[in-house]
Amino acid sequence: MDEIALVQSAQNGDLDSFNTLVLHYQDRVFNTALRILGDEDLAQDAAQEAFISAFRSVSSFRGGSFKAWLLRTVTNACYDELRRQKRKPTTPLEPDTEDGEEMDSPRWLADPNMTPAQQSEADELEHAIQHCLDALPVDFRAVVVLADVQGMDYSEVAIAAHVPLGTIKSRLARARLRLRECLRGFEELLPSSFRLEGESNS
Amino acid sequence: MKNFRDIEQLSAYLDGQLSPSDSARLESRISSDPEIASAFNDIRAARSILRKLPPRKAPRNFTLTRQMVGLKPPLPRSYSFFRFSTAFATILLMLTFAANLILPNLFFGMGAAAPAPAAAQDAYGMGEGSGPALFAMPAAATEAPAATEAPAMAMEIAPTETPPMAMEAAPMATLPATVTNADLVPTADPLLLEEPMAKEAATAPESPAQPQGGAERQALIPVTWQIGLLSIGVISLLIMLALRHSARQKWK
Known part of the structure; x- marks a missing residue:
């Protein structure tokens, strides 16, 4: 895939070229949104919004890493979504499950320290990690998702998160520190090769 | 627990963001200080876990449609000509009506x-x-x-x-x-x-044509002109709409 040529075509209004880029990056964009928002439906909306916004402003792309530029768009879309939720919380206190039954312990009512019952529900490592990510402040969460989940380097993260490099270092260190503390609660879920050594040493 | 400066250094060291001299200094501290080594291992494990998080496949394609981004079909060049002629004929037609209504009264009133x-x-x-x-x-x-x-x-x-x-x-x-x-x-x-x-x-x-001439003298713009302008406007409008419709059909 000739990314530069596709971007240039998209800048000239060629939607098909842009859609080729969409197909190439949609998994990455969706994953970023999913890890920042922690909700699949919201992540889909944010990803779609991000691609629409990206197409409309693709003419402002001045070269460099298109991936970082695109992930910046999705990060902004996630921030917008979170702000919208904060302004207009639409979650009922006792929501129903898909079967129409009342949900006993919705995720958004859980505090960062999960109860044993909740912990048994989060029996998958992915849920545990997402739980710890959700407990992070959104600015820290975005940085750690971009750097550690997406594997971007600091300069790309700085572009995507639209913050200076020094701030990236600081936020990433704080986020990892908090995640380490949170993941201690899920020690038994972690594969042996990923067991946190701080606990065993202490 | 070490101070935050140490944690930041360890995190940057893991990502290869320290200078060679800083890296060498930190490596010696990790090997000599068990507390630093423990913190380092914790951060490294947290980072590894996040990096092993299974990537989710997008549940659907996010490709964009023209409607989503508000793109309009490319119209032929002649479209702008017919749009201009429609507008021009309409304006002229309105001016003729205005002229026929206002100017005779103005003449009789003033002079x-x-x-x-x-x-x-x-x-x-x-x-x-x-x-x-x-x-x-x-x-x-x-x-x-x-x-x-x-x-x-x-x-x-x-x-x-x-x-x-x-x-x-x-x-x-x-x-x-x-x-x-x-x-x-x-x-x-x-x-x-x-x-x-x-x-x-x-x-x-x-x-016998003289009385009719007198009546026409009051209508400054002949009716035939108005009919002509109306015809031009309507025909241009119809062609314009046809061009737009065919452009949309081709686009789909």
Whole structure:
């Protein structure tokens, strides 16, 4: 895939070229949104919004890493979504499950320290990690998702998160520190090769 | 727990963001200080766990449609020409209506004297100078009954030609009453009017198109022009819509 040529075509209004880029990056964009928002439906909306916004402003792309530029768009879309939720919380206190039954312990009512019952529900490592990510402040969460989940380097993260490099270092260190503390609660879920050594040493 | 500066250094070291000298210094501290080594291992494990998080596949394609991004179909170049001609014809048509409505009233309102001299000039066959105006003006101003007399006379002579004459006489009757100076009316003889009217009446049967010409004189822009402009506007509009429709069909 000739990314530069596709971007240039998209800048000239060629939607098909842009859609080729969409197909190439949609998994990455969706994953970023999913890890920042922690909700699949919201992540889909944010990803779609991000691609629409990206197409409309693709003419402002001045070269460099298109991936970082695109992930910046999705990060902004996630921030917008979170702000919208904060302004207009639409979650009922006792929501129903898909079967129409009342949900006993919705995720958004859980505090960062999960109860044993909740912990048994989060029996998958992915849920545990997402739980710890959700407990992070959104600015820290975005940085750690971009750097550690997406594997971007600091300069790309700085572009995507639209913050200076020094701030990236600081936020990433704080986020990892908090995640380490949170993941201690899920020690038994972690594969042996990923067991946190701080606990065993202490 | 080490201070935050140490944690930040360890995190940056893991990502290869430290300078070689800083990295060497930190490595020696990790090997010599168990607390630093423990913190380092914790951060490294947290980072590894996040990096092993299974990537989720997008549940659907996020490809964009033209409607989503508000793109409009590319229109042929001729579209702008027809759009311009539609707008131009519409504006001209409206101007012709406005001209036909406003200008005649403006003429009658502003220069009521103008038709009178003209009539007098026509009648006497003298198109120049202010002489006829001097004759005609007082006649119209002071002989207001002429307005009523004229149709009557005309009807006697040529009943079919009364409307134009009546129309010409009527403005004369509406002349300002202030022009009643006796000095200006030495020749205000009804015969002066009678004679030209009689001439007009006498020539009327020979040129039957004259009354219609008088009616057209009030409509500055002929109706045929308006119909032409309307046709141009409608045809251009239809072509424009057809071009847009075909462009959309091709786009789909």
